[in-house]
Amino acid sequence: MATLFYRLGKSAYRRWPFFIAAWLVALVAVGTVAATMSKPMTDSFSIPGIPSEKAADLQAELFPNVTDAFDEASVNVVVAAPEGHSLDEPSYTKAVDSLVADLRALPQVAPDAPITNPVDAAQSQRQAMLESARQSGTPPDVAKANAAALSPLTPDARVGIISFQYDVETVADVEPATQEALLDVLEAARDNGLTAEANGAGTSAMSEPGASSELIGIAVALVVLLLTFGSLVAAGLPIITAMIGVALGLSGITAMTAFMDIGSSTPMLATMIGLAVGIDYTLFILARYRTELQHTDDREEAIGVSVGTAGSAVVFAGLTVLIALCALAVVGIPFLTAMGLAAAATVLIAVLVALTLLPALLGMLKSKAFGGQVRKYRPRREPDGHIVNNGVRWARFVGRRPLAVALLVVVGLGALAVPLKDLHLAFPTDSTASVETTQRQASDLMAEAFGPGREGPLLVVVDATDVAEADRSAAIGEVTAWAADQQGVANAQVVAMNDAGTGAQIMITPTSGPDETATEDLLADLRDGQAGIEAETGTTTGVTGLTAITTDVSERLSDALPVYLAVVIGLAFLLLMVVFRSILVPLTATLGFLLSVLATLGATVAVFQEGAFGLMEGQPIVSFMPIFLIGVVFGLAMDYQVFLVTRIREAHVHGYPMKEAVVDGFRNSARVVSAAAAIMTAVFAAFMLQDEPIVKSMGFALAVAVVFDAFIVRMALIPAVLYLMGDRAWWLPTWLDRLLPNVDVEGESLDRPHLKGRSIEDELDDLTAESNEVQR
Template sequence: MATLLHRLGKTAYRRWPIFIAGWIVAMLAVGTFAATMSKPMTDAFSIPGIPSEKAADMQEELFPQSVDAFDRATVNVVVAAPEGHTLEEAPYAAAVDDLIAELRDVPQVPADAPLANPVDAAASQRQQLLDAAEQDGTPRDQALANAAALSPLSEDGRVGTITFDYDVETPQDIEPATQDRLLEVMDDARASGLTVEANGTGMSAFTEPGGSSELIGVAVALLVLVLTFGSLVAAGLPIVTALFGVGLGITAVTGMTAFMDIGSSTPMLATMIGLAVGIDYTLFILARYRTELHHTEDREEAIGIAVGTAGSAVVFAGLTVFIALTALAVVRIPFLTAMGLAAAGTVLIAVLVALTLLPAILGLLKSKAFGGRVRRYAPHREPDGHVLNNGVRWARLVGRKPVAVALLVVVALGALAVPLKDLHLAFPTDSTAASDTTQRQASDLMSAAFGPGREGPLLVVVDATDVAEADRGAAIGEVAAWTAGLDDVDNAQVVATNEAGTGAQIMVTPSSGPDDTATENLLTALRDGQDAIEQQTGTETGVTGLTAITTDVSERLSDALPIYLTVVIGLAFLLLMLVFRSILVPLTATLGFLLSVLATLGATVAVFQQGAFGWMEGQPIVSFMPIFLIGVVFGLAMDYQVFLVTRIREAHVHGYPMREAVVDGFRNSARVVTAAAAIMTAVFAAFMLQDEPIIKSMGFALAIAVVFDAFVVRIALIPAVLYLLGDRAWWLPRWLDRLLPEVDVEGEKLERPYLRGPDFDDAFDDLESEASRA
């Protein structure tokens, strides 16, 4: 591989106009396709085959006019009179009427939208239910309870809801002008003294992503690169290539909406990963290129060797990330598969950019590649001429007490993992939004006025086709009575029957909120009792609705995690065994990853779920975060493992004893790995500035994971373990050695006019000779 990449690097350097033009043409082609063929992104989290989806299919069959829960753009406008007043009082009743009149003029609100004053709507609905109760014999108390469960007016008359659906196919079709007009209408109504807030699926488009988080991450990355290279031009190269790769990747993701559903959070996550690995991969090759310039004035040969050696490590590091992300497809969850494939595609582009576009740009710049120097680097040297840097000092420090270092890391990370035992997975809802958003404030008003279950109803679909026509009403009523008798049920009533009388919808209002464990337990109880009630009544039943669907998705994600871990770790273990020709090195790399990811999840639970340090309001962890985090962190962990241990193995291959090989590896790669980890931490942490809770939690988790894995596991634990293992670290059974193909990651087959020397060990040597050649 090193020989092939060596030729590729030299070719890209020599024929730089062709390679640069090729990348520009690719960007234009993908951009044109995306601009003309892309479709809106979606926030649907459905999974074919889960119980709630089957129930939704039954609902669609019995009620053809029903709309998918994720496609409805529903808005709940919540109005509240001041404390001590009601909406029936003259000034507030008139203000609500004015609000309704203005709502009818909001773009995309259908002309026949059922907009009504909550006071009038509640009275009308109550009377209808009482009249129906007289006809079918329902007790008056039950009819009043049913009316209260559906009433748009609170019992004290202070809070009311005005609910409507936008005339759009999906919430993503809501136009900015519609959003702006609704906010203006709400502001106008507040002038009358009313409290007016809104939530619902139709409000999801109101979350505006911050535009500065990526720039902050890039700015910090640029600062780290300037400190690393001491050159403004060299520092800018990883940023430019990474931004180009991310731009191409995100454009391709946008274009993929023409063929598959892409979640609205997918581009942000692909950007997060693409920026980080794009900068790191370019940094690693560029650092090796500068090292090689101290041994040859042939720049083409220097970039060839850099791509052949560091590029080989980049290929395998990228492959581990690619495997971890694409393996998300094995869990058979469409939106997660789309996220994984989008991020994996961006990583693949980052690898290709580092291997081809970077050498081409260096071919364009020639001697100006390290121009704009802002500082000189004059390293200290040991008596034998080798560089003495902080990497060497740290490696020797760890080597004095490897057992103590290993135990300290294991205990510390284990302690951080303790909060993981309280992990509660759920999907974000309006009730878990930031407290300063209108969605959260509307949710709080509704919960206080109507009970927390109003926002998380469950829908039981009853198919009575096989029941005798005369018995269908009784059978449906029996199912409704059964659901009403379960624990945590505030109310259960039939809210719709089809024209043929063969199907019914029973709305079950829990006593708890949509993200509460009690609601999940109620859903389990409904499912557990389905067989018995179906046999008793002769009906077929199913439970659906937003709450049921998101709960099922969370359960499927939890069940898929062991499968995913097996596939990812198994494939990556084989890949690392191929790279390092060892069993113990991949094993220690994997165990170190498990430590860092458990500590990361524990810290995330403590901060986001338990509200530690007061940084965040306590809320459940988004359901797909652990599995996605594991995939990404595993890939990044293997990046650092490959970058660091390949240099250790390279020294060992060239005859260094194990202890000296570890020191030499840190001499040459510690600064690169540290810079790469600092950049990744900055890029990920910057995403915590986003308003979107999913992105915020992912940014935190990924940033802290990099800190744990790079600065604790790879920089401390791995060298300690390698010291303890000694030469046994490279043990590989002979039969397995014969089976594994030879992969020259260290560049042993590359012809170089030098073997070893003090300058060879210095990845960041003095720039004086480089400046003189320039």
């Protein structure tokens, strides 16, 4: 493999115009497809086969005109009169009428949309329900309770809800101009003395993420790279190549919407990962190129060796990330599969950019690759000429007390993992949005006025086709009474019957909010009692609705986690065994990862769910965050493992005993790995500035994970364990050694004249010579 990449690097350097042109053509081609064939992204979180989806299918069968819950671009405008006043006062009635007229005039609202003043709507609804109750024989007190449960107006008439839907096929079809117009309408209502806020699926596009996070991450990365290379040109190369890779990846994701559904959060997550690994992979090869220039004046040879050695490590590091991300498809969740594959494609592009575009750019720049020097690197040397840098100092410090360091890391990260026991997974709702958003303010106002369950109703679908016609009404009534008797139900009533009288929809209003555990318990109780009520009434029932669907998705994600872990860890263990030709090194690598990811999840629960230190308002953790975090962090963790330990193994292959090999590995790679980890931390942490809960929590978790895994596990625990194991770390059964392919990540097969006939001491001196002496 080293020989193959050696030739690739030299070819890209020598024929740089062709390689650069090829990348530009790819950018233009993919961008053209994205611009001409792309479709809107979706926020659907459904999974075929889950109970709520089966109930939704039953609903569609009984009610053919029903709209998919995720496609309804619904809007709830919550209006309130000032304290001590009511909406039925003449002045506020006039203000609400003006608001209703403005809402009817919004773009993408059907001309005949039933948008009504909540005072009038509440009165009409109450009269209609009481009349229906008289005809059906429903007791008056039950009829009044049902009317109050669905009323768009509070009993004191101070707060009202104006509900409508945009005339679009899916939520993604709502245009930004429509969103802006709604905000203007709300502002006009406020000018008339009302409190006016809006939420619902139709408002989901109101908070568009900006580019500030990416810019902050790039700025920090540039500073770190400038400190690492001391050159403006060299510092800019990883940034440029990473941005090209991300641009191509995002264009590809947009283009793929023409062929498959892709979630709206996918581009942001792909950007996080693509930007971070794109910078890191280029950084590792560029740093090796600078080192190789100290041994030869032939730049083409230097880049060939760099791509053959560091490039091989990049490929295997990238493969671990690809395995982790592509394995998300094993879970069988469509939106998560799309997210994983999109991020994996971005990582693959980052690997290809590092292997081909970087050498081509170096071929174009020639002697200017390390131009614009702003600082010189003058390391201290020992009497024998060996460089002593912070990596050496740290490796020797760990080597003096390896057992103590290992125990301290295990105990410390274990303590951070303790809050994980209280993990609560849920999907983000308007009630968990940022407090500055109109969605959150509308949600809080609605919950205070109408109760928290108003935003997250459950829907029981009843199929009475097999029940005798004369008994259907009674059977549906029994199901309704059964649902109303469940603990945590504020109200249950029939809200729709099909024309044939064989199907009914029963709306259940919980006493708790959609993201609370009490609502999940209610859903579980309903499911547990389904068989009994079906046997008693002869009906077929199912529970669906947005709350039920998202709860089922969360449960499926939790159930899929062990399978996912087994696949990822198993495949990655085999890959690392091929790279390091060892059993113990891959084993310690995966165990270290488990420790860091558990600590990361614990810290995320403490900060995001429990609100520790007052940094965040407490809210449930996004349901797919743990499984996606595990996939991404495993890949990144193996990146650092590969880059750091391959340098240690390289020294060992050339005859160094374990202690000297560890020190030499840190001497040559700790600085670059630390820079790479700092860049990743900055890129991920910058995404915490976004208002989107998914992006914010993912940014925090990924940043913390990099800190834990790169600086604590890889820089402290792994060297401590290697010191304790000694040369036994490279043990591999003879029979297995014969079976494993020799991928030669260390570049043993390369013809490197500067190593011929040299002693170990001479080799070490050359490998650690001053980097700033290279001024081409």
